[in-house]
Amino acid sequence: MKQATPAFDGKAFARTLSTAPGVYRMISADDKALYVGKASALRSRVSSYFNATPKSARIMSMLAQTARMEVTVTRTETEALILENELIKSLRPRYNVLLRDDKSYPYVLLTNEEWPRIAMHRGPRSVPGRYFGPYASVGAVRDTLNLVHKLFKLRSCEDSVFANRTRPCLQYQIGRCSGPCVGLVDADAYAESVRRAVLMLEGRSDELTDEVGRAMEAASARLAFEEAARLRDLLGSIRTLQARQYVDGRAADLDVLAVAMQGSAACVMLLAFRDGRNLGTRSFFPRTNGSESAEEVLAAFVSQYYGEHLPPGEIVLDRDIPDRELIEAALSHAGDRRVQLRWNVRGDRAGYLGLARRNAQITLASERTSHAAQLARAQDLQTMLGMDELPERIECFDISHTMGEAAVASCVVFDAEGPVRGQYRRFNIAGIEPGDDYAAMHQALSRRFKRAIAAQGKPAGVLPDILLLDGGAGQVAQARAVLDELDIHSVVLVGVAKGPARRPGDEDLLLPDGRTLHPGADSPALQLVQQVRDEAHRFAITGHRGRRQKARSSSRLEDIPGIGPRRRGNLLRHFGGLGGLKAAGVEEISRVEGINAALAERIYASLHGLEEAGGAPDDGTRSNG
Template identity: 80%
Template sequence: MSREPAPAFDGKAFVKNLSTAPGVYRMIAADGSVLYVGKAGALRNRVSSYFNATPKSARIMAMLAQTARMEVTVTRTEAEALILENQLIKSLKPRYNVLLRDDKSYPYVLLTQEPWPRIGMHRGPRSTPGRYFGPYASVGAVRDTLNLMHKLFKLRSCEDSVFRNRSRPCLQHQIGRCSAPCVGLVPARDYAENVRRAALFLEGRSDALSEELVAAMEAASARLDFEEAARLRDLVASIRSLQARQYVDGRAADLDVLAIAMQGAAACVLLLAFRDGRNLGTRAFFPRTNGSESPEEVLSAFVSQYYGEQAPPREIVLDRDIPDRELIEHALSAAGERKVQIKCNVRGERAGYLDLARRNAELALATERSSHAAQRARAEALRDLLGLAELPARIECFDISHTLGEATVASCVVFDAEGPVRGQYRRFNIAGVAPGDDYAAMHQAIQRRFRRAVDENGVLPDVLLIDGGAGQVAQARAVLDELGVRGVALVGVAKGPARRPGDEELLLPDGRCVRPGAESPALQLVQQVRDEAHRFAITGHRGRRQKARNSSRLEDIPGIGPRRRANLLRHFGGLGGLKAAGVEEIARVDGINDALAERIYATLHGLDAPATNGALGGPRSEG
């Protein structure tokens, strides 16, 4: 029996019941997916504009044609509506909103919160306790900042596992970049003071820091501590020299410069960042415009979404005015608890920076578009080679990595029309198969990935690449047939007789084996995806193998519990020192007898361990 079509959404009737309060509205399709999220100073006025007789763009008309219902959320102020809109766009990723895309997490400088804080670069979730300074435009900018921090304040950069097991200062102390808190060469009070001063510098308060250091230098001189006074004098000189080189427009600047370039539906927003007068470099963003052709709309969406996650500077300079500029300015000031200015008409040096950002945005967009054109050409060639009806929208590739059967890991990487989708990469730790059995490992990985897709009605790839020959492909085909998966083009990627890049053999879905050659755009795309799967698999395998060698090797030895393991690692300064020790040295550790020392030595060096007797954990005999 045919189902009655759903009635069209009556927008005019919906508007009649709306409030004039500020809030957020959501347009929702018949399948429940969110098409668009918008904010409004007055909900009734804003929503009614979609359903009046005024001509609208093709994008808006397409969105309204798919709208089955609408939902609204009333807020107290328009600024609250802006914040809620950004949160919903980030979580729901609506089809018709401008979306900020960035595959890489932002780099920060992290100052940890512990008795002897560590300073270093951080990317990813901010779960480590401490203070995060940034984000920085590039990893290079973070490294330059850390280089300054080590020279000026001599804070440690080593990981805690190294810090806890040092018995003498490392090279960083010898070259004057660390005060060696690991071995007690700096008092805790002095180190804490250096940490506080480093935080002042990273906050952009170098003027206040310089004044404080000058006062401390004078106090040291007054109490005849001339060595300390000289050290502080040199520190002040270094900071003053840095300020003199990096002043902007007559004062130390805390600003971001943003310019946008658009060609059709493609957009690039170029960010040029300054903190405390230091140029932190540039970063290009390529937001999804989802049909929007207005640079002002795209730039406004970028500013509200980007600074909804990142702490804004005191000044944001734009290459054009944007809708809701004053509202965004007010919301950012309230969220950051300090005044934030958004400017679009500037002169002098700032105008020069705008011109620089604009030219870089145009160059980055041209490079990105040429890259996309080449990517599409390769996808079209792969479609023709495989005989597909449409361009492959999703390509997945599986690879297996291990060392002589140890710590086997399978990788699954995902590519779409625009390249790698790193957020959807997956690794599978393979267990329960014979060491070195790549066929069984491939069978397990494919089964785990596709069984979940079948059970949860998940997304399936258009093309499934298997790094391997006929045996691996047969395992993948068996799993797909077993699970009833259809419509996936299965392709094996085998090394050719010469085992050189460009000589690969492709095992096609129809059973043919072809060698497209190094000049084939289709093979170039396959190589790109296969190499990424190979890299991702090797990285996971190395991490798993290293983790096993650093932790479980000792724990797997009968008679070694947490306390003895800690004693061994503390005595030898880590696993490396333990592996370098002989049986007699190991037996000197508290709680380790001769028999246990021999088993430890044999296990760490891959030798046959002596037979276990009754003396697993008793104290070593003194006789």
């Protein structure tokens, strides 16, 4: 059999390597990473791939595709583990176990500002600050925030509210905020509260109680009795929390991990306790890339997950894993405290492991059933549309607006496993006649597919197998025109139109050749189309509402000539916001620093629709909208 590339001589390559620790990479003929691994001794680890010992089918397939290997020598095994995790995240090798991201889980966010704000966060971690979590549920996040507000009185308000307060809000009145917005706490004291809150969020409550106790004694020694009393109350609250933990019999800082596998499908279940509070379970479905070893999957999960999240002091595993001591040392070094990986446990921890195992098995079975149903729907859609291959990528476009205002087009993406939310896109529509849905669809599709043509060979250049359009023949015609203009002929177009009864399940599917299909409510293919169409509709409406609200809530002061940032700030501070300003008369507006009578009249007229900003008065009949 003829080989496309010369065979890689692994034995000869391994003889050139040192016995130092490091990381090795297997590379294919097209320069793509196949596998990244770590080694305590590079020569012996790489040699093991090319000896006479029988290998699994997965390893044999990987070796058959290896055209060359690269190595990086490190000083220690710990450095090798860290580098391995970084390379796995950046290269996404085909044969490594890969942990999918968990952006859908909620976090506690502590912003990186002069006066940090603490709040719940979900989605991409784009806001500068520290993220604690992820948590199992929104309820767990709210419980944590409630505790932080009671103990440390950190602000939760948005920056726009914080910057324009003239008196403390209700949160200050009920003792859940220290009032930094109006200067009721100095910067050093607030920063100290932030630092102590971080200790609690990191699960270091023992360290926190020791520190607060010492601070209380120091305040008492220098006769600062009010400060000592405040610290005494804080210490009592923390110790009450700890006492409740020990009564409940739970460890203060603990993660429990169990893995379930069916073939090469895996589910890792995480049961988390922080400061004695049960944060619930979270399920992860790593891409095993053919691996059927539960130990290998669990080891990869521990390395990758805790490479991005601060590990607790103790992690209980449902089985021993390869390189346990090495991973334990690396996590301890990264977290700057001792981290224990334990697997042979008794008592309460054994009970937690049993709970995690059962949840992992049930969740994996449910996921497998759901995946099988998704596959059956995709196969039925393939048959109905007469496609030669199973559709691997489906995109759906929808338009949302309110009487032409703030039009937004959505694009959602589904693959064989369901929605791919990281590839969703929204398009703000501009430069068309308000309410012209055909022009809006044409603009959105042109922008999407022109970008794909320009990005050929990159992820953004991937084309869908099926393009769904929420609309009838007119929308299909717009899509056909765009694709013909760009010389794209591999995409199957389908318009999704409401049937005569306009009931779910009564939809008609319109094809570019003029055919109309009416699959009926029991059709698995239509159920998949409905799922994708409804997700596009939801995503479009969410984007439209956000754009409309932003337009309506933005300060119209920005459009008035003569109003710069300083005068705008003076006006909003004086009246407590745009609502107070709109309720004021011309004379009251003119009393604000920097605002003369003529400018006050212009402001009043603009806010009440009596003239165009900076222009001549109209007849008084123009709508405020």
